[in-house]
Amino acid sequence: MKENYKNEVRYYTFPAFDEYPEIVHAFTSRECGVSTGYYSSLNMGIHTGDDLENVKTNYRILCKTLDLNPDNIVLANLEHGNNIRNVTKEDAGAGVFRDFPYEGTDGLLTDEPGLILTATFADCVPIFYYDPVRKVVGIAHSGWKGTAQEIGSKMVERMQSDYGCKVENIIAGIGPSIGMCCFETDADVFTEFVEFPYLDDAWFYKKDNGKFDIDLWRINLEMLLYAGIPEDNIHISGLCTCCNSDIFFSHRASGGKRGTMAGIISLKGE
Ligand SMILES: [Zn+2]
Numbered sequence: 557m558k559e560n561y562k563n564e565v566r567y568y569t570f571p572a573f574d575e576y577p578e579i580v581h582a583f584t585s586r587e588c589g590v591s592t593g594y595y596s597s598l599n600m601g602i603h604t605g606d607d608l609e610n611v612k613t614n615y616r617i618l619c620k621t622l623d624l625n626p627d628n629i630v631l632a633n634l635e636h637g638n639n640i641r642n643v644t645k646e647d648a649g650a651g652v653f654r655d656f657p658y659e660g661t662d663g664l665l666t667d668e669p670g671l672i673l674t675a676t677f678a679d680c681v682p683i684f685y686y687d688p689v690r691k692v693v694g695i696a697h698s699g700w701k702g703t704a705q706e707i708g709s710k711m712v713e714r715m716q717s718d719y720g721c722k723v724e725n726i727i728a729g730i731g732p733s734i735g736m737c738c739f740e741t742d743a744d745v746f747t748e749f750v751e752f753p754y755l756d757d758a759w760f761y762k763k764d765n766g767k768f769d770i771d772l773w774r775i776n777l778e779m780l781l782y783a784g785i786p787e788d789n790i791h792i793s794g795l796c797t798c799c800n801s802d803i804f805f806s807h808r809a810s811g812g813k814r815g816t817m818a819g820i821i822s823l824k825g826e
Contacts (some may be wrong), residue, residue, distance in 0.1 A: 557583070557731070557793040564588050565598070565621045566803070570729040570791050573821075576688050577736075580622055580672075581821040583682060583731045589614040589808050591815060599805070599815025601676050602631065602652060606815060615652050615818075622777070623823060624672055627653065631674040631818075636701035640714050643671055662702050665694040667719055670825035676816035678805040679797050681772050682731035683708050684732030684821050687721040691820055693821045694764075698776060699733075700741070704748035708776045709783035723784035723825050731819055735796030736761070736771035739808075743768065749775055754782035 557568040566585040573581050589598030590613045595606040598614050619626040630643050631651025640663035641647075648671060650656040665674040666683075673695045675682065680699030686692070696702070696711050708728075715721040746760060748766040755778055761769040773792050780790050797817075801809035805816055 557795060560562045563621045565617065567621070568732060568793065568795070570684065570793070572727055572791050573684065573729060574687060576686065578691070578824050579686055579693060579821060580624060580824060582618070582622060582685055584618060584817045586805050586815065586817065589617060594810065594813040600818035601678075601816035604815055605705070612652060618818065618820070619672075625670070628670050628822070628825070629653070629672045629674055630664060631656060631676070632661045632664050632697065633658060634662050634675060636699055636776050637662050638702060638705040638707040638710050640665060640707070640710060641665065642666065642718055643673060644668060644712075645671065648670070649798060662698070663694065663696040663707055663714075665692060665711065665714060665719070666823070667692045669823040670696070672820050672822040674818050674820045676818055677731070677733060678814050678816045679734040679807045681733040681776055682819035683776060684729040684731060684819065685709065685711055685715065685726060686821070687715060687719070687726050689725045690719050690721045691823060691824055692721055695728040695819050695821050698772075700745055700748065700770070703772055703775055703779075706779060708779045712780065712783040712785060719729050719817050724786055724804060726785050727789045730773055730776055730786055730790070730792045732793050732795035732797050732800075732817070733772065734798050734806070735773065736769050737796055738798035739770050739772065741770055745770060752779070754778045779798045
C-alpha cells in the first residue's frame with residue numbers, strides 16, 4: 557500500500573484504488589489524533605472505552621484530511637459475523653454521531669455517492685471493494701471469525717445479486733492486519749478453515765509446540781479468487797499491524813489495551 561501524509565495525518569491507500577478519482581478510500585494509522593494513553597492518538601473506535609468526544613474529533617480530523625463530510629459517515633456495528641448492510645442516505649451519520657441502529661453488521665455496501673462506509677480494525681482483516689462499472693463500494697471486517705464465516709466472498713455475492721456487479725469488474729484490497737508472522741493460534745482456530753475447498757496447504761504452518769501459524773491474507777485471497785475475482789484485481793497490503801504496532805493499533809501486540817484504526821471507502825458526492 558501507499559503511505560500518504562496530509563495535514564500531518566498518515567494513512568494508507570491501494571494504488572489500484574487510487575486510479576479511480578471518483579472514490580476516496582483510506583486505512584488510518586494511530587498518529588495525529590487527540591486521544592491519549594493507550595488510545596493515543598487517532599483512535600477511531602467508539603466502543604473501546606475511550607472518551608467519545610475525542611473519537612468524534614478524530615473522525616473530524618480524518619474527514620478534513622480527506623475532504624469528506626463527517627455527517628456522511630456510516631460506521632458498522634461489528635460482531636465478528638457475516639451480516640452485510642446495503643447502506644442508503646437514511647443511514648448517514650450512524651455509528652459515530654448517532655447510534656448505528658442495526659445489530660451486528662460486519663460488511664457495508666453502497667452505490668450512493670457521498671456516504672462514507674467505515675469499519676474499525678486492530679489486527680482483523682479489512683477488505684475493500686470497488687466495482688468501477690456499476691460504481692459500487694464496500695468494506696468488510698474479516699477477522700478470523702469473519703473469515704471462517706466467509707464474509708469476504710459473501711460481499712462479492714451481494715455485489716452481484718443486489719447491485720448487478722459483474723465479478724470480473726470488481727477490485728479488492730486486503731488491508732493492514734495481523735500477518736502469519738504474528739498470528740499463532742491453537743487448533744480450534746485452525747479447524748475452522750480445514751474444510752474450505754479452495755485452500756491448498758500454504759495457509760498454515762504447524763509448529764513443534766502444537767500451535768498453528770495461520771495466514772488470514774492467503775485464506776481471504778483464495779476465497780476472493782474462488783468467488784471469481786480475477787487475480788490481477790486483488791491487492792494485498794502485506795502490512796502486519798502486530799509487527800508495526802508503532803504505526804498501527806494491534807490487539808495482540810498490546811494485550812488488548814488499544815484503540816482501533818478505521819478503513820473507509822466512499823463514492824465522491826455529486
Ligand atoms: Zn507480524
